[in-house]
Amino acid sequence: MQNIIGIETSCDETGVALYNADRGLVGDLVYTQADHAAYGGVVPELASRDHVRKLPGMIRELLDRAEMTARDLDAVAYTAGPGLAGALLVGASTSVALAAALDVPAIAVHHMEGHLLSPLLEDPAPDFPFVALLVSGGHTMLVAVEGFGRYRLLGETLDDAAGEAFDKTARLLGLGYPGGPEVARLAETGDPDRFDFPRPMTNRPGLDFSFSGLKTHTRELVARVAPEDHADVAAGFEQAVAETLAIKCKRALKETRMQRLVIAGGVSANTRLRAELERRLSGRVYYPSLKLCTDNGAMIAHAGWYRRAEANRDGMIAVRPRWPIDSLAG
Amino acid sequence: MNRLGLETATDFCSVALDVDGEVSLREELAPRRHAELLIPWIRELLAERGLGFGDLDALAVSRGPGGFTSLRIGLGVAQGIALAHGLPIHAVSTLAALARAADPEGRADHVLAVLDARMSEVYAGFFEGREGVHHPIGAEVVVPPAKLELPHDGPWLAAGSGLASYGDVLESVLTGKVSAKHPDIWPDARSVLALADTVDPVPAWELEPKYVRDDVTS
Numbered sequence: 001m002q003n004i005i006g007i008e009t010s011c012d013e014t015g016v017a018l019y020n021a022d023r024g025l026v027g028d029l030v031y032t033q034a035d036h037a038a039y040g041g042v043v044p045e046l047a048s049r050d051h052v053r054k055l056p057g058m059i060r061e062l063l064d065r066a067e068m069t070a071r072d073l074d075a076v077a078y079t080a081g082p083g084l085a086g087a088l089l090v091g092a093s094t095s096v097a098l099a100a101a102l103d104v105p106a107i108a109v110h111h112m113e114g115h116l117l118s119p120l121l122e123d124p125a126p127d128f129p130f131v132a133l134l135v136s137g138g139h140t141m142l143v144a145v146e147g148f149g150r151y152r153l154l155g156e157t158l159d160d161a162a163g164e165a166f167d168k169t170a171r172l173l174g175l176g177y178p179g180g181p182e183v184a185r186l187a188e189t190g191d192p193d194r195f196d197f198p199r200p201m202t203n204r205p206g207l208d209f210s211f212s213g214l215k216t217h218t219r220e221l222v223a224r225v226a227p228e229d230h231a232d233v234a235a236g237f238e239q240a241v242a243e244t245l246a247i248k249c250k251r252a253l254k255e256t257r258m259q260r261l262v263i264a265g266g267v268s269a270n271t272r273l274r275a276e277l278e279r280r281l282s283g284r285v286y287y288p289s290l291k292l293c294t295d296n297g298a299m300i301a302h303a304g305w306y307r308r309a310e311a312n313r314d315g316m317i318a319v320r321p322r323w324p325i326d327s328l329a330g
Numbered sequence: 331m332n333r334l335g336l337e338t339a340t341d342f343c344s345v346a347l348d349v350d351g352e353v354s355l356r357e358e359l360a361p362r363r364h365a366e367l368l369i370p371w372i373r374e375l376l377a378e379r380g381l382g383f384g385d386l387d388a389l390a391v392s393r394g395p396g397g398f399t400s401l402r403i404g405l406g407v408a409q410g411i412a413l414a415h416g417l418p419i420h421a422v423s424t425l426a427a428l429a430r431a432a433d434p435e436g437r438a439d440h441v442l443a444v445l446d447a448r449m450s451e452v453y454a455g456f457f458e459g460r461e462g463v464h465h466p467i468g469a470e471v472v473v474p475p476a477k478l479e480l481p482h483d484g485p486w487l488a489a490g491s492g493l494a495s496y497g498d499v500l501e502s503v504l505t506g507k508v509s510a511k512h513p514d515i516w517p518d519a520r521s522v523l524a525l526a527d528t529v530d531p532v533p534a535w536e537l538e539p540k541y542v543r544d545d546v547t548s
Contacts, residue, residue: 045398045546049539052402056409057535070414086399089365093406094413100369101383101414315369317403 006301009091010083015297077304080108081320088319105311114299136265137163149330155207165211190235197240335523338404339396342516390526393421395542418531425455427517432489436462444492452492485509
């Protein structure tokens with residue numbers, strides 16, 4: 001199984017990539033959908049429609065750029081879950097049919113496993129074991145990665161994902177979508193210490209997160225301050241999220257006795273979060289490149305190669321919108 | 331000439347293989363089961379004729395309107411097969427396929443194709459029969475059944491799940507204008523194949539579904 005194409009359509013990024021067993025990543029295209037901005041969050045039906053529009057052309061472009069044809073593919077890996085059911089089905093239908101028509105196997109990949117293994121695509125790559133913080137618009141979780149297929153969920157958000165909290169705060173402050181970069185930009189000129197913000201769930205044991213209280217706090221604060229105070233609100237909010245995440249990461253390393261933290265997901269690009277992690281866990285944090293942090297096809301092709309033993313030819317187009325990470329076997 | 335036809339825009343899942351004019355079928359009323367049935371059925375149809383995917387010359391697929399999810403499963407499968415072997419795809423209107431399924435010989439003068447669109451609405455298309463061919467009249471629409479406006483008084487041959495789901499409401503709209511009603515006729519892959527040549531084929535990356543219902547954010 002030399003050439004594996006990876007197809008990612010679980011949310012609002014369409015990703016396709018080629019992984020070669022000898023050469024590693026040989027192609028990688030990501031399209032980020034723009035039409036959700038007007039709604040302040042991902043509209044599932046619009047996401048599905050955009051995937052249909054984009055995916056086939058991206059597959060063609062990927063193969064063209066690699067100077068390959070579909071017939072050079074040895075397997076098709078696709079994100080089977082978790083994610084938006086309709087969006088997942090677009091990628092799954094195309095992938096399973098592509099595999100069947102080429103008479104090669106299809107490989108159903110767990111989106112989160114794609115993220116967890118993606119640091120291994122970097123050079124140098126971190127060694128197992130490590131703790132992974134996955135933090136994006138859809139997920140906030142800490143996972144102990146002992147090795148391939150050996151994942152233990154240490155904690156996750158009980159309500160909003162961190163990225164979602166950024167999106168909602170951006171809306172409260174009259175900023176655009178996605179909220180992370182918008183809030184961060186405004187926060188640059190703000191004073192993070194001017195207003196008090198809670199650090200949710202840091203004063204009790206455990207590694208779960210909760211961001212809905214922080215959102216309520218921000219809403220009440222925004223209601224009683226002047227517009228010129230918004231930069232301070234943004235800075236205070238961002239600092240609260242960054243510290244909360246960093247405190248839990250430190251605790252996760254301590255509890256697992258692991259030496260290294262790997263971060264992934266769109267929110268991991270946040271500079272205040274990176275500064276907080278550096279301050280508390282200096283030298284122990286591994287940052288994959290930004291391209292690998294957001295949703296992409298490369299991590300799916302790569303995880304597909306790891307899961308090649310589970311490749312099948314049954315022709316079933318099956319997705320799992322909810323799929324617990326610790327149900328995966330090694 | 332070997333052509334594969336797919337019709338997945340409704341609960342009726344239908345696949346047809348045309349080998350030099352001889353058509354074989356797999357089809358079933360199978361709500362929410364398209365994803366598991368489609369590829370095994372295609373493989374069976376090809377195997378029965380001793381063919382593989384690489385022996386196909388073209389695909390024809392129902393391009394909507396219909397159920398968003400099942401519609402996209404059919405489109406995705408068509409795109410996947412087309413990408414594998416560089417095949418062209420004929421994107422056929424689901425409502426035209428329904429009209430054709432209801433009147434395969436093209437004998438009716440006027441055909442109303444009406445599908446249940448959920449959310450208390452129907453998708454409707456109007457066709458005029460000339461020389462055995464159904465020509466569309468005006469645009470395909472999505473409307474509450476009570477607001478369905480026929481282009482003229484017919485008489486119409488009416489077909490589709492819209493009649494079954496909204497029989498009472500449509501009765502008042504259609505009274506005196508309908509010659510026959512077929513609430514149990516579904517758009518099928520045989521009809522999609524039959525209409526393939528009426529549509530210019532496109533490569534997989536230019537295939538566009540036609541949802542008709544485009545306001546999906548409110």
